[in-house]
Each structure stands twice: as structure tokens, then as C-alpha cells.
Amino acid sequence: MVPVSMKQAGRAALLVVLTSLSPLAARGEVAIRPAQCTVQGMLDDVRQAMKHGSPALKRYVKMRLKEAALAMSAESLLAAWQGERDPEVLEALGAALATKASNTGAPGLIQPLLARAVGDADPALRAAAVRGLRGVPSVEFMEKNGGVVTYEQLVRDASPEVRAAVAENLVAESADVYSGHDRGVSEAAVSVAAASEDPAVAAKLLREVSMEAVGHEAVEQVTRQLRSENPELRAAAATALGGVPGGEAAGARGSLVDLYRDDKDPAVRKAALQGIARLGQSQAASVLESLRGVDRSMDAEIDAWLNVLKLNLQEWELVLREKQRLRR
Amino acid sequence: MTSQKLRWTAAAGALLIAVAVALFWTRDASPTSEDPPPTVAGHAAPQTPRGAPGAAAGAATTEEPEPAVEQLPMPGCWDGLHAFDASVSMDTFRQALAMAIGNNDRYLASYLQERLTELVGGDAARALQVLEWAQSANGPELSIYMDALKDAPAVHTAQVAQRLLKMGEDPGATSQQRSAALDALETQRKLTAGDIQRLKTLALDETLDSTAWVATRTLGRVMKEDFSRTGNYAPYWKELLDIGSTSDDMAVRLLALEMPSYSNPVIGEESFDSLKRILANDRERDVREMAAFRLGLTKAPDQALDIFRDAFEKEHDLCVRWAIFRFAVRAAGEKALPLLEQFATKDPRFTQDYLEFQALYASGTVDFARIWLGKREHHNCLVEEGAPH
Numbered sequence: 170m171v172p173v174s175m176k177q178a179g180r181a182a183l184l185v186v187l188t189s190l191s192p193l194a195a196r197g198e199v200a201i202r203p204a205q206c207t208v209q210g211m212l213d214d215v216r217q218a219m220k221h222g223s224p225a226l227k228r229y230v231k232m233r234l235k236e237a238a239l240a241m242s243a244e245s246l247l248a249a250w251q252g253e254r255d256p257e258v259l260e261a262l263g264a265a266l267a268t269k270a271s272n273t274g275a276p277g278l279i280q281p282l283l284a285r286a287v288g289d290a291d292p293a294l295r296a297a298a299v300r301g302l303r304g305v306p307s308v309e310f311m312e313k314n315g316g317v318v319t320y321e322q323l324v325r326d327a328s329p330e331v332r333a334a335v336a337e338n339l340v341a342e343s344a345d346v347y348s349g350h351d352r353g354v355s356e357a358a359v360s361v362a363a364a365s366e367d368p369a370v371a372a373k374l375l376r377e378v379s380m381e382a383v384g385h386e387a388v389e390q391v392t393r394q395l396r397s398e399n400p401e402l403r404a405a406a407a408t409a410l411g412g413v414p415g416g417e418a419a420g421a422r423g424s425l426v427d428l429y430r431d432d433k434d435p436a437v438r439k440a441a442l443q444g445i446a447r448l449g450q451s452q453a454a455s456v457l458e459s460l461r462g463v464d465r466s467m468d469a470e471i472d473a474w475l476n477v478l479k480l481n482l483q484e485w486e487l488v489l490r491e492k493q494r495l496r497r
Numbered sequence: 498m499t500s501q502k503l504r505w506t507a508a509a510g511a512l513l514i515a516v517a518v519a520l521f522w523t524r525d526a527s528p529t530s531e532d533p534p535p536t537v538a539g540h541a542a543p544q545t546p547r548g549a550p551g552a553a554a555g556a557a558t559t560e561e562p563e564p565a566v567e568q569l570p571m572p573g574c575w576d577g578l579h580a581f582d583a584s585v586s587m588d589t590f591r592q593a594l595a596m597a598i599g600n601n602d603r604y605l606a607s608y609l610q611e612r613l614t615e616l617v618g619g620d621a622a623r624a625l626q627v628l629e630w631a632q633s634a635n636g637p638e639l640s641i642y643m644d645a646l647k648d649a650p651a652v653h654t655a656q657v658a659q660r661l662l663k664m665g666e667d668p669g670a671t672s673q674q675r676s677a678a679l680d681a682l683e684t685q686r687k688l689t690a691g692d693i694q695r696l697k698t699l700a701l702d703e704t705l706d707s708t709a710w711v712a713t714r715t716l717g718r719v720m721k722e723d724f725s726r727t728g729n730y731a732p733y734w735k736e737l738l739d740i741g742s743t744s745d746d747m748a749v750r751l752l753a754l755e756m757p758s759y760s761n762p763v764i765g766e767e768s769f770d771s772l773k774r775i776l777a778n779d780r781e782r783d784v785r786e787m788a789a790f791r792l793g794l795t796k797a798p799d800q801a802l803d804i805f806r807d808a809f810e811k812e813h814d815l816c817v818r819w820a821i822f823r824f825a826v827r828a829a830g831e832k833a834l835p836l837l838e839q840f841a842t843k844d845p846r847f848t849q850d851y852l853e854f855q856a857l858y859a860s861g862t863v864d865f866a867r868i869w870l871g872k873r874e875h876h877n878c879l880v881e882e883g884a885p886h
Contacts, residue, residue: 200577200580200581200589200592200593201575201576201577201578201581201593201596202575202576202577202596203573203574203575203576203596203600204574204575204576205574206572206573206574207574210574211574214574214578214579217579218579218582221579221583222579222582223582223612223615224611224615225582225608225611225612225614225615226578226579226582226608226612228608228611229604229605229607229608229611232604232607233572233574233604236572236604237572350870381867414861414862414867415860415861415862415863415867416860416861417861418861418863419861447864448863449863450830450863450864451830451863452863480763480796481798481829481830481832482763482794483826483827483828483829483830483863483864483865484827484864484865484866485864485866486866487761487763487794490761491763494728
């Protein structure tokens with residue numbers, strides 16, 4: 170007991186020292202006071218902070234809600250969810266529910282998010298519901314909820330905000346949840362890109378989601394996007410093909426060489442060169458050399474790649490970094 | 498990354514400073530003030546009324562029953578939070594921090610740290626005020642001041658940076674204060690040649706223990722920042738390599754050689770003599786492994802393979818040999834396979850590794866990051882996070 174008492178006495182002393190340093194404390198005024206926590210109180214804190222709070226406060230109240238949700242009953246969270254109409258609060262509450270679903274292994278908890286994402290009349294609330302799923306294994310959760318609502322469905326939403334949220338979720342899930350290694354998320358991203366009627370969204374998915382684990386069918390889907398009428402999407406598909414698994418490299422390389430020869434768009438050609446460089450790294454030099462002269466304006470880009478590949482770096486991230494130092 | 502050990506060391510480095518804070522938070526949770534701790538309310542109404550939840554609620558909520566009020570064990574809730582946030586000053590900040598510490602509320606403390614960063618902003622006078630506080634602080638209070646300062650733009654003013662460096666050098670300050678001051682320097686965008694030498698002097702001072710380690714880490718972290726902005730790493734690496742060669746403290750030597758792992762500069766032949774010496778002679782296996790790691794990313798892979806060949810021959814420790822083996826692949830990729838075959842012939846414990854690397858390259862994979870992901874582990878040498886080595 171003595172050590173505990175000493176600890177308490179020590180901390181009491183620290184508190185005295187700290188509070189004695191403030192003029193307010195000297196006058197006995199207290200700026201903040203401990204209060205009881207309630208679901209509604211926390212949601213009101215989020216609501217008010219998002220409107221008037223400092224950036225630090227906004228982060229704090231959202232984080233606190235997410236952490237507290239782990240201890241809250243699901244019923245109270247779901248009740249609050251049903252009635253919430255503020256998009257920022259809804260997103261924070263959705264993130265809290267999704268985190269609870271992830272931490273407790275209860276994917277059913279995201280069903281209300283899916284229902285809202287697909288069914289709310291307000292596009293801002295639909296987008297908020299989608300964003301609430303960010304940072305959790307949402308693709309797997311959707312499957313475990315029967316695949317009734319999917320990202321392929323959500324990406325066809327009339328609202329650009331919802332479509333953008335879908336792409337952001339998949340990019341974040343691939344990179345942050347799975348470090349790019351999950352085949353299911355990568356293939357879902359390819360399917361969603363194919364289902365999308367918004368070329369910017371499809372391009373973002375193909376450009377930013379890792380392709381390292383995709384299977385042959387997904388590679389074929391990406392290859393078909395090389396024939397898109399949209400040059401941004403063709404360039405993104407070329408970037409994606411550069412990242413496919415080694416077993417798919419030969420076919421992808423052939424597609425990219427054809428693309429470079431046939432496509433007149435400079436951004437597409439530049440992406441094709443990058444894809445070729447990535448597929449072969451130091452072994453790509455001969456292929457790149459063979460493309461010199463196809464488009465004189467791109468020869469400097471080929472030279473930049475050849476110079477970097479001479480360094481014999483063995484990791485793509487480092488190859489790309491050094492290339493960007495030479496020429497963006 | 499390409500080494501599980503790297504992940505461990507990165508996490509260990511990041512955690513070191515936080516450990517003291519974490520220990521504090523997890524000790525005695527009972528508050529010492531007369532205020533009740535943040536409490537949990539069952540189905541009772543909260544003591545302090547809050548704004549009506551339905552300010553923005555539409556028709557959907559009007560006919561639904563009032564949700565039950567839930568009582569929560571953690572984290573804490575606070576009245577007056579929004580007013581505090583809107584009106585916070587250097588004076589009121591410390592009072593709130595005392596409340597956070599006294600009530601053991603790490604989330605509030607984290608908010609306050611970020612709010613202090615915002616409050617200081619680019620104002621050097623405020624930053625110096627925080628440093629004044631830090632001179633009489635310890636424990637989580639000190640950490641919060643210094644971590645807040647680290648992220649404030651004012652830390653880049655020469656006045657503040659020099660004050661931090663002086664505090665790190667001050668023999669009258671506590672070890673914790675000196676370490677915290679040097680840690681706060683890690684967000685600098687670059688260091689002058691003179692400041693690099695001052696940090697190196699601290700790093701090589703064997704009487705300083707953890708402060709020497711933090712000085713080494715700060716050198717490496719500013720190297721990362723400078724390298725990412727300008728491509729400049731050589732002045733830092735030259736001194737880190739010297740520290741890695743000469744420090745008496747094994748943890749400092751190891752860290753000095755490890756720090757380039759976070760920025761991955763492609764080193765040249767000018768570093769080879771030192772790395773070769775360390776790889777051959779350092780008495781600690783971990784340090785020899787780290788030297789092999791450094792040789793794995795170079796503009797001169799053929800020379801690196803020559804060094805690896807000699808070192809493998811003379812080395813008897815299985816784990817150092819395994820480091821040489823795999824970092825030869827990182828240095829030269831598929832071109833390292835003939836050397837790996839020689840290694841496997843000399844030491845059959847590596848036959849399976851050779852065959853697996855060979856098969857991985859035969860599959861068409863060329864990126865070492867992916868090669869490594871597909872490689873099985875046979876030697877029980879890679880340390881998982883938090884495990885002793």
C-alpha cells in the first residue's frame with residue numbers, strides 16, 4: 170500500500186505544481202471539468218467541433234467516439250445512427266460502428282451503413298455512410314453481409330461524391346488495411362473500375378490500388394481498359410498493368426508495348442513506359458531501347474528510364490523514386 | 498519493407514520515447530483532485546445537459562423513441578471543452594493539461610498536445626515559453642511539451658532549434674529532458690555541419706546512455722527529412738557511419754547503421770571500407786547484420802557482392818550469414834544467384850534458400866520487395882516486434 174500512497178502523493182504534488190502555475194488556477198477557476206459520457210453527448214461534441222472547433226478538437230472528438238464505441242452497446246450506436254442527419258456526424262458515427270464491427274468480428278454491424286449508403290435520399294448522407302466504412306475490411310464485410318450491397322453497385326450512384334467515396338475507400342483499404350497484398354480487395358477494385366461509368370473514378374482505382382496479387386481474369390479486365398475512349402483511364406490501366414504479378418508480366422508487357430506504339434496520347438505513352446520499366450526493372454532496358462524513335466518527343470523519357478535502370482536497383486519504389494528525381 | 502527486423506527496430510525506436518508516457522497512463526488511475534473522474538452513466542441522464550441531439554435531425558427521427566443514454570467506462574468526457582478550445586491561451590493550456598494528467602485521460606492529453614502545436618504555430622516567443630516550462634517538467638508533461646513543439650512551425654526558427662540543442666547538451670538538465678530536447682529536433686529540415694558535429698559528440702558520449710541514442714536517432718531522422726527534400730544525405734551518413742564504427746555502445750552503433758533504412762539512400766563505394774570492416778570485425782552479431790543490410794542498397798552491386806563473398810567465408814554466425822545471403826539478393830537481384838549457389842555449397846543450411854530465390858526469380862518477379870514477401874523463413878533469425886534478440 171505504501172508505494173500506491175507514494176504514487177498518489179507524487180501525482181498530487183505534480184498536480185499542485187501544474188495548477189499553481191496558472192493565474193486561472195490561482196483564482197480557482199477551472200476551464201474544463203470531468204463530465205459523464207453519453208452517446209448523445211459525444212455526438213453533440215462531434216457536431217459542434219466539426220462546425221466551430223480547432224483541427225485538433227475535430228480529430229479528438231472523432232477519435233474519442235471511435236474508441237468509446239468499443240465500450241458502448243451496439244444498440245445505442247445503432248439508435249443514434251438511425252436518427253442522424255448531419256453528414257459529418259454520420260460519417261464519424263459510421264466509422265465508430267465499422268471499427269466496432271472490425272474489432273469485435275461482427276460484420277453485421279455495418280448493415281445499417283450499407284442500407285444508408287444505398288438508400289438514403291440525401292447524396293451527402295449516402296456519401297457519409299460510404300466514408301464511414303473507410304479503414305476497415307469493408308469488401309470482406311460486404312461479402313459476409315450477403316453481397317446485397319457492393320461497391321460495384323455504389324460506384325454507379327448518381328452522386329459524384331458517393332462515387333469518389335467508393336474509390337477512396339478501396340484505395341485506403343488496399344494500402345492501409347492490407348499493405349497492397351490482398352487479392353480480394355485488388356480484384357474488387359478492378360471490378361468496380363469496370364462497372365464504373367465515371368472514368369475519373371475508374372482511373373483512380375486502377376492507378377492507385379495495388380495489383381500485386383490479382384489473378385489472370387483481373388489482368389484481362391485491366392487490359393480491356395486500355396481501349397477506353399478516356400485517355401486518363403487508359404493511362405491508369407497502363408500503370409496498373411505495370412504492377413501485375415510476375416506470372417502475368419509477359420502478357421502485360423506485350424500489351425504495353427502495343428499501347429506505346431499505337432496510342433498517340435503523351436500521358437498514355439508515358440504510363441506505358443513506366444509499366445514496361447516496372448515489369449522488367451533492369452531487364453526492361455532492351456524493350457525500352459526498341460521503342461526509341463516511335464515518338465521522338467518521348468525519347469527523353471525513355472533515356473531517363475534507361476539511366477535509372479542502370480543503377481540496378483532491385484526495389485520498384487526505389488527505381489521510381491530515382492526516376493522522379495531525374496525527370497517527373 | 499524488406500526486413501522484418503527493420504520493422505521491429507522501427508517500432509522500437511518510435512516506441513522508446515512513448516514508453517514512459519504509456520507506463521504512466523497505465524499505472525494508478527485514481528484521480529487526486531476532488532473532481533470525479535470521467536464517469537460512466539448507465540441509463541441515467543447525464544449530470545450536465547448537453548445540446549439537443551436533433552438540431553440537424555430531420556423527420557426521420559421525430560417519431561422514434563428517445564435512445565437510451567448509455568454509460569461508458571472510457572474514455573473521458575469534459576464539460577467546457579468547446580469554450581476551452583475556442584479561447585485557449587498559454588495560461589489556460591497548462592491548467593487543462595493538469596486536468597488531463599490528473600485524470601489519466603490520454604485522449605485529452607493527446608488533443609492538448611495537438612492544440613499546443615496549433616497555439617504555438619510559428620511564434621518563436623511562444624515556443625521559447627514552452628521550452629521554459631519544459632525545463633521544470635518531467636514525465637508525460639515534458640513529453641507533451643516537447644512533442645507539441647516538435648510539430649510546430651516555430652521549431653524551425655534558429656532561435657528555437659539552437660535552444661533545443663543547448664538543452665540537449667546541458668549537463669545540468671535531467672537525462673529525460675536532454676533526450677526530449679534532442680528528440681524535438683528531429684523534425685528539422687536540415688542541420689548545419691556544426692550542429693551535426695554537436696549531435697555526433699553527444700552520440701559518442703558513453704556517459705549519456707539514452708541521450709546518446711536519441712542524438713543518433715535525431716541525426717538519422719533529419720537525414721531522412723533532408724534527403725527527401727533535397728537528396729542530400731552524405732554529411733549525415735558520413736558521421737553516422739563513423740558512429741557505427743566507433744561508439745562503445747552497441748545500441749548506438751546499431752542505430753547509427755540502421756537510420757538510413759528509413760530514407761534508403763543509395764550508398765556509394767566511399768562507404769564500403771568502413772562497412773566491410775564492421776561486417777568483418779564488430780563483436781556484436783546485430784551490428785554485423787546491419788552492416789550487411791546497408792551494403793544491400795548500393796550503386797556498386799558487384800563490389801558489394803565481393804565484400805559479401807569474403808565476409809560469408811569468414812563469418813561463423815548463422816544469422817549473420819543469412820543476412821549476407823539475403824542482402825546480396827537485395828543488392829544485385831537475380832545476378833546474385835550464382836553467388837548464392839556458392840554460399841549454399843559452402844553451407845548447405847542455405848540450399849533451400851538458394852532454391853527458393855531461384856524459383857521466385859524464375860516466376861517472373863523482379864521487385865525484391867515482392868521476392869522477399871514470397872520467401873519462406875528457415876533460420877529463426879528475424880525478430881518479431883517486441884521480441885528480445
